[in-house]
Amino acid sequence: MRIGIYPGSFDPVTQGHLDIILRASKLVDKLIIGVLINGAKKPMFSMEERVELIRRVTKDLPNVEVEGFDGLLVDFAQQKGASVLVRGLRAVTDFEYELQIAQTNHKLNPLVDTIFLTTSVEYSYVSSSIVREIASYGGDISQFVPESIVDDIYKKAGEDKSSARISGRN
Ligand code: PNS
Numbered sequence: 001m002r003i004g005i006y007p008g009s010f011d012p013v014t015q016g017h018l019d020i021i022l023r024a025s026k027l028v029d030k031l032i033i034g035v036l037i038n039g040a041k042k043p044m045f046s047m048e049e050r051v052e053l054i055r056r057v058t059k060d061l062p063n064v065e066v067e068g069f070d071g072l073l074v075d076f077a078q079q080k081g082a083s084v085l086v087r088g089l090r091a092v093t094d095f096e097y098e099l100q101i102a103q104t105n106h107k108l109n110p111l112v113d114t115i116f117l118t119t120s121v122e123y124s125y126v127s128s129s130i131v132r133e134i135a136s137y138g139g140d141i142s143q144f145v146p147e148s149i150v151d152d153i154y155k156k157a158g159e160d161k162s163s164a165r166i167s168g169r170n
Helices: 015-024 047-057 073-080 092-108 128-136 147-166
Strands: 003-008 030-036 064-069 084-089 113-118
Touching: 003 015, 003 073, 015 030, 015 084, 015 113, 030 047, 030 073, 047 064, 047 147, 073 092, 084 092, 092 113, 128 147
Parallel strands: 003 030, 003 084, 030 064, 084 113
Antiparallel strands: none
16 A cells, blocks of 8 residues: 655645646545654644644545654654655745755655645745635635635634734734
């Protein structure tokens, strides 16, 4: 059985991510979406929330599972018996960083290979950080994220604003 891992922060999952998930799920027998627990920055959504949102938008994909992970990606891949890592490339600007990470991961574990899927053109400009920014100003995010999670993002953006107000941040 070929198992693939699609890792990321997914804060929150976007239409661009979903596009990669749909296409990658056809290339492997099982696709595990690995949600990074400890990123450099404090995420908008907790790991549990990000996992729940992705599960909601992938509920009709029978060979897709979603799990949080901490530590090295190659260790998570080994633990799950995965031989393939999947990353999306939106533009050439993504490439340098992604190449470096893929080569490092391959050095750390030569049994694991990275494949890149080019994001569909209609989503090539979408990113989680842009979605968070638009939502924080109350703008329309409906074309950037799956419909079933739009309200969760506005709710969280609203909570973040009021906690910033209470603590004197802005
Ligand atoms: O969605 P992102 O934030 O671009 O995803 C980055 C991710 C999760 C793929 C990357 O940060 C990662 O794999 N982190 C785990 C630690 C690790 O294994 N780093 C790569 C070796 S330097």
